[in-house]
């Protein structure tokens with residue numbers, strides 16, 4: 001005599017077999033299961049816009065972007081860097097800081113803002129009631145230019161698409177452009193940073209606050225007060 005549980009299993013199995021035999025008679029050749037595992041979905045960016053609008057798909061993650069970059073050689077800086085500095089921090093951050101590019105320490109360690117300027121950025125974050133793990137920090141250029149020279153236009157053109165994709169993946173509320181180079185590059189505006197700073201702008205529909213680079217403030221500490229005014233605006237906007 002079968003127990004109740006075994007009887008139920010046999011009953012369910014018989015029903016399943018009967019259902020499959022029915023489907024086979026109807027000409028069903030394959031069963032398609034809806035996967036609820038997000039990683040199993042195709043990237044929306046890999047589909048044409050019409051298909052992407054009607055199909056379950058996912059936006060790419062920072063890991064996808066980093067994997068796509070690989071040992072990037074899309075511009076000449078790939079040949080001279082020690083390692084690519086992708087960026088780091090909270091992948092869901094409301095606030096993203098964008099600097100110019102890696103310096104020597106960053107090139108050696110593979111992390112953004114780890115030198116003296118990075119320590120000052122840490123102190124700025126602390127004054128804002130934040131830690132590095134709360135925000136995301138990256139650069140326009142992911143590889144160190146030799147002798148810390150300014151990046152060339154073709155190097156920016158090759159690398160900036162990765163920044164755009166990073167920002168799409170993070171979807172922050174506010175972006176802070178640190179320094180002249182980041183602000184002028186992101187805004188396509190050659191106005192001096194002393195005039196750009198402190199005024200809200202927009203980058204790909206993200207609120208952008210240009211301000212001084214921490215490295216510049218180490219050389220010109222008199223401007224720290226202006227940076228703090230800019231950061232107060234950032235905090236207010238994040239609290240809205």
Ligand code: SF4
Pocket residue numbers: 069072073074075076077078079084141142143155158159
């Ligand atoms: S700077 Fe950017 S585009 Fe150039 S090699 Fe590095 S990651 Fe690639």
